[in-house]
Amino acid sequence: MSIEFLLALMSGAALFGVGIYGALSQTNLVMIMMGVELILAGAMVNLLAFWRYLHPDNPAAQMFVLIIMTVMAIEMAVGFGVAIARFRARGSVEMEEAAELKG
Amino acid sequence: MTAQTFFIGFFGVAAVWFGIVVFRTFSMVRSALALLFSQTALGAMFLSMQVEFLGVLQIMMMATEMTIMAIFMVMFMMDPGGLGKMDMTHQKRLSLAVGIVSFVAAVAVAVFIDWGPLASTAPDAAQQTVDLGLELLGRSMLIFETAGITILTSMIAAIAVAIQPLKRNDKS
DSSP: HHHHHHHHHHHHHHHHHHHHHHHHHBBBBHHHHHHHHHHHHHHHHHHHHHHHTTTTTTTTHHHHHHHHHHHHHHHHHHHHHHHHHHHHSSSSSSSOOOOGGGG | HHHHHHHHHHHHHHHHHHHHHHHHHSHHHHHHHHHHHHHHHHHHHHHTTTHHHHHHHHHHHHHHHHHHHHHHHHHHHHSSTTTTTTOOOSHHHHHHHHHHHHHHHHHHHHHSSSSSSSOOOOOOOOHHHHHHHHHHHHTTTTHHHHHHHHHHHHHHHHHHHHOOOOTTTTTO
């Protein structure tokens, strides 16, 4: 197996693991969003590694990366919209104080 | 070891290291900047993998996105400078365990799966951009258009959620 391919997959796996840790351990909404960004970054690295080392003739994988970038932007826009609404209503974006959102 | 291998490894380690720093520092501004460096290292890693267009796009997009994030951090955090060393985490052990299990599982998949023959060369930068353009405006046009409409809708929805509600008797 190519060492470059393995390095890319390992980096993606590590970013995914760090992102999962961040998304689960943080209490602040903006920090949770940072964790989600890292999870998506891990997915992006894997997709590009698959394109580069398995199917360089098929640009569909690059298109998927563009879709992930779109998802990242949407996550930020919606997350900050929710953060502003929450901050205006309660003066904090701490998720431990948002137990009523459980439904 | 070729220069390409070295740089892919170097930027990969840098991206992961700055990703860890995001959750280790008490300063929220430093967290946002660490995420910016992590995403930029990822962009540099894409460039090392000969994916020029997406590498440059990643660096440009994430620089803007993380700068906005840093501004929001200063706006919303109780202690954006981290001077009070407030611990803003919960269920640390569980999160760490889930993170490590996810990492090990992903590594196991990467190592133990037979990926078949690997390509040694990639199309040049100009050809990649042409191919991606034809893909986006051809077979994947519907997906691309859907992504565009979705991002527009989410922008409008985010503004609608964030806007200050007017009082009933407010004439302005």
